[in-house]
Amino acid sequence: DAKTTQPTSMDCAEGRAANLPCNHSTISGNEYVYWYRQIHSQGPQYIIHGLKNNETNEMASLIITEDRKSSTLILPHATLRDTAVYYCIAFYGGATNKLIFGTGTLLAVQP
Amino acid sequence: GAVVSQHPSWVICKSGTSVKIECRSLDFQATTMFWYRQFPKQSLMLMATSNEGSKATYEQGVEKDKFLINHASLTLSTLTVTSAHPEDSSFYICSAGTSGSSTDTQYFGPGTRLTVL
Numbered sequence: 001d002a003k004t005t006q007p008t009s010m011d012c013a014e015g016r017a018a019n020l021p022c023n024h025s026t027i028s029g030n031e032y033v034y035w036y037r038q039i040h041s042q043g044p045q046y047i048i049h050g051l052k053n054n055e056t057n058e059m060a061s062l063i064i065t066e067d068r069k070s071s072t073l074i075l076p077h078a079t080l081r082d083t084a085v086y087y088c089i090a091f092y093g094g095a096t097n098k099l100i101f102g103t104g105t106l107l108a109v110q111p
Numbered sequence: 112g113a114v115v116s117q118h119p120s121w122v123i124c125k126s127g128t129s130v131k132i133e134c135r136s137l138d139f140q141a142t143t144m145f146w147y148r149q150f151p152k153q154s155l156m157l158m159a160t161s162n163e164g165s166k167a168t169y170e171q172g173v174e175k176d177k178f179l180i181n182h183a184s185l186t187l188s189t190l191t192v193t194s195a196h197p198e199d200s201s202f203y204i205c206s207a208g209t210s211g212s213s214t215d216t217q218y219f220g221p222g223t224r225l226t227v228l
Contacts, residue, residue: 034216036219041202041224043204043221044204046216046217046219049216087154093216095141095142095207095208095209095217096160098157098160099145100157101147101157103154
């Protein structure tokens with residue numbers, strides 16, 4: 001799996017958009033960009049994933065650059081409950097491939 | 112998304128005893144499940160891949176005789192920490208995917224906090 005690089009931590013004001021960057025310059029053509037988050041002392045929660053096109057669901061939006069070397073996860077209106085470690089993972093997808101976690105970004109939403 | 116459960120949520124045991132942790136896929140079948148370990152302030156570390164009906168495959172550095180994995184059905188995988196010691200105290204998390212499609216994803220259980228005294 002391609003290695004990803006994320007900032008160690010970020011702050012965001014409650015109610016504002018949180019934009020979490022991720023670099024994955026060595027991603028291969030059939031690797032997806034996956035985002036998970038982990039709230040303290042819980043299991044990781046799936047957020048969103050994409051291959052080439054931008055994606056949006058009820059939780060977030062994923063913007064992938066045209067060259068696929070970087071992406072941004074956007075939480076449109078951050079709340080205190082969004083405080084968590086966010087993991088960006090380049091992953092082939094599927095139920096049998098391994099998900100390898102990096103260090104992630106600790107997002108602290110401030111009141 | 113699909114639901115994965117773990118039992119127990121937390122367990123405290125004495126050094127030298129064995130502890131079994133269950134991972135269940137509640138609304139889907141999973142031929143493959145994964146087990147992770149997470150120490151405080153660290154990321155998740157993949158320990159092993161649990162395969163239904165066959166032996167688990169372990170990541171480098173993980174002792175297979177210490178961390179016994181059994182995947183006896185399509186909805187249940189168990190991790191047994193044998194002869195547990197304080198250094199085995201950790202947060203253990205399992206995951207499972209809902210299908211073999213490359214567009215599918217994996218879902219995680221809530222984790223089991225193991226404390227070895």
